[in-house]
Amino acid sequence: MSFGPHLLLAVLEGLVTSAVLALTALGLSLVFGVMRVVNVAHGEFFMLGAVLAWAISSMVPGYPSLGFLMALLLSPLIVGAVALLAERLVLRRLDYNPEATIVATIGMLYVIQQLALTFYGPEARAVPPPFNFRLQLPWFGYSGYKLSIIAASIVLMLATWFVLTRTRIGLVMRATQYDRETAQAFGIPVDRVYAGVFALGAMLAAVAAVLIVPIQQAHYLMGLDPLLLSFIVVIIGGLGSLRGTVIAALIIGVSDGVISVFFSPTLAKIIATSAVAMVLVFRPQGLFGTAPR
Amino acid sequence: MKSDMGSGKAIALHLVVIAGLFGLGFILPEYHHGVLARVMVLAVFAMGYNILFGYAGLLSLGHAMFFAVGLYGAGLTMIHLGWGAPAGFAAGVVAGAVLALGVGVLALRTTGVAFMIVTMMFSQVFYLLTLYFSAWTRGDEGLVIPQARRGLDLGAMRLDFTDPMTRYMLALGLFATVLLLTLGVARSGFGRVLVAIRENEERTKMLGYDTFANKLSAVVLSGTFCATAGAAYALLFGYVGSTFASVQYSIFPLLWVLLGGAATTLGPFLGTLFMYYVVDIASGYTSAYMLIVGLLLILLILYFPKGVLGTVRERWLRWLP
Incomplete structure (x- = not known):
């Protein structure tokens, strides 16, 4: 394959990485932005999403599309419930102190990680993709499923953008992010907003993981890379900036793809x-962020 | 006057601990003898971490790089350049001080959460570098320093680091030195300025102290202690691998210090000893020792944020350094 098509392939792979990364990083960014909590366990919520996706889809053998669809719906819900529990039991009692919550997470x-190793095991397992369609380009064929990941990510990002900027829930979240005490004084249930945001952040990571698991196997140690990459994206993109997160995810994902292929x-x-x-x-x-107040 | 009484008691306590460890060196059964030697070297790592986290109040998530730079500084020079044990040890310590200075100058531009993430990122870069240059480091698999090289010829006599008793006493010597240095720092003006920075940096600055210079000194001292532990680990145990640079080894000292008591001189040793045995005993029953590490971290931060000795000091022994 000559240089041009090779580069195209690298960029496509990078775009898939970016799509998944943008979702994961958005979850981290929301939690960091609204709650000022650095969630070191974010990568493990990602891993949990992938492992659950395997568990759920293997319960419906023979119907990969149905299994995948169920995983896409159920896995984030379960992960969200786990996150909610963790938030209520641990983070709230620490009063969201930034340093204490880092240690706790x-x-x-x-x-x-240990529970996943004990109950899921050390093996890496793949989930069958919901459909096998190859887009035939002049130089090489490309997996249609991978392209659908990019599409799904765009849809989800747009939905999040809509919720954050155009709905009451988004307004409440932004108010809490801007000034916790004033928001509370105006009758916003800050406590419940925090719980919801933490669960939502974990669910975004879980959705990203379910999307990636047909092309990258589920493994109990798979959470570390997304965690570090999400940190990178959130930092480069600037806190609480949705646009920044997307742009940074594109830069990191595509450059990661290109450098990985050529170097x-x-x-x-x-x-x-x-x-x-x-x-x-x-x-x-x-x-892309603005200086903190 | 009262504090002078306390200082006498404090110094006596430290000497008793060191003498006790010296005595244990002769009576412990072989297995625990080996464990304690290892724990003392790792406790030096924890004490280095404690300088920065306990006293200066800066939570770093990247101290694995300081331990590992000492480890590699000693290991690589001895294996690839054929340096002797003292030169290798010195190389490890110097490498640690230089790295700490560089990291400190950059990372101290940030505060709070950003400081934690920056240190974690630097440490991750260091870890990846050990993998990238696997032609020299052999990455995860690591290097073994040949037994013949791990010793010191003193005229007719040879000090063999692979001999358990020599190893124990060298580990104790290093441990005692760093422990007494920590005690000295904690009681010095420098130590008090660090605590003042931890409690209220703005006020300390207003009183005319150069907080940046003090924090930088703390990072360099902390990094040098940790690198010393790493270099000693390479010499005494002979294995140099990139696992020691991974995130896990940045978390361990945090756990040890939290458990034993941050900003206490003996806390890091107590935490290291306790954790080593907890993991050791737990792994006899279950492979799920990481679960214990995780739960312990959560429970500690929820109910005992001051750690064992911190709580003891608060409730009963006010003079405990």
Whole structure:
């Protein structure tokens, strides 16, 4: 294959990564933005989504589309319930202190990871894709399912954007993010908003995981990479900036795809991680965010 | 006057602990003898972490890089450049101080949550570099320093680091040195400024202290202690691998210090010892030791945020350093 098509393939792969990454990072960004909580267990909610997707779809053998559809609906709901429980039992009691919640979510990371290892096992398992359709390009065939991931991600991002900017729920969330105390004084149930946002963040990660699991197998250690990449995206994109998150996910995903194809995946990660550390050091509000008040 | 009484008691307590560990070196059965030697080296790592987290109140999620740079600084120079044990050890310690200075200058531009993430990112870059240069480091698989190299010729006598008793006493020597240094720091003006920064940075700045310089010194001291632990680990146990640079080894010192008591001199050792045995005993019954680590972290932060010795100090022994 010559350079041009090779590059196209790398960009397509990068776009798929970006699509999944944007959803995961959006979850992290919402939790960070509204609650000021750095959720280190975010990657484990992603992993839990993938593992549950396998468990659910293997309950309906023979019907990959039905199994996948059920996984897409049920897995995020279960993950959301787990997150809600964690929020009520642990984070609320810590009064959302930023440092204490980091330690607590590290604890959750280990607990969830170990439970997945104990009950799911160390194997990597794939979920059959809901459909097998190949788009035949002049140079190579490309999986239709991968393209549908990109489409699904765009739809979900638009839905989130709509909820955040055009509905009452979004208004309440933004008010809480802007000033917790004033929001409370105006009768907004800040406590319930926090619980809802934490669950929503985990559910976004779970949806992303269900989408990726037909092309990347479910494994109990799969949560670390999305966690680090989401951090990178959230930091580069700027806190609470939906547009920034999407742009950063595109930059990171596509450059990761291109560097991985032409150089080495480790080098790609080294470059991305150093770049983000430098962004944090020299431009803490992110490339697209506004300076904090 | 009262604080002078306390200081006498505090120094006596530390000397008793060191003497007790010295005595244990002769009577412990073989297995626990080996465990304690390892725990003392890891406790140095925890004490280094404690300087920054406990006293200066800066929570780093990247201290694995300091331990690992000491480990690799000693290991790589000894294996690839054929350096002797003392030179290798020195290389590890110096590498730690230099890395800590560089990381400190950059990371201290941020505060709070950003500081945690920046340190984690730097540590992750270091970890990935150990994988990327696997031609020299052999990545996850790691390197073993040959037994013949792990020793010191003193004229006619040879100090063999692979001998359990020598290893124990060297670990104890390092542990005692760093413990007494920590005690010195905690009681010095520098230590008090660090605590003041932890409690209220703005006020400390207003009183005329250069908070950046003090915090930077804390990062360098902390990183150097951790690198010393890493270099000693390489020499005494002979294995150098990238696992020691992974995120897990940034979390462990945090756990040990939280458990034993942040900003207490003996807390890090107590936490390390306790965790080592908990994981050791638990792994005899179940492979799910990570569950215990996780639950312990959550329970500690919920109910005992001051750790064992921190709680003891608050309730009973006010003089405990």
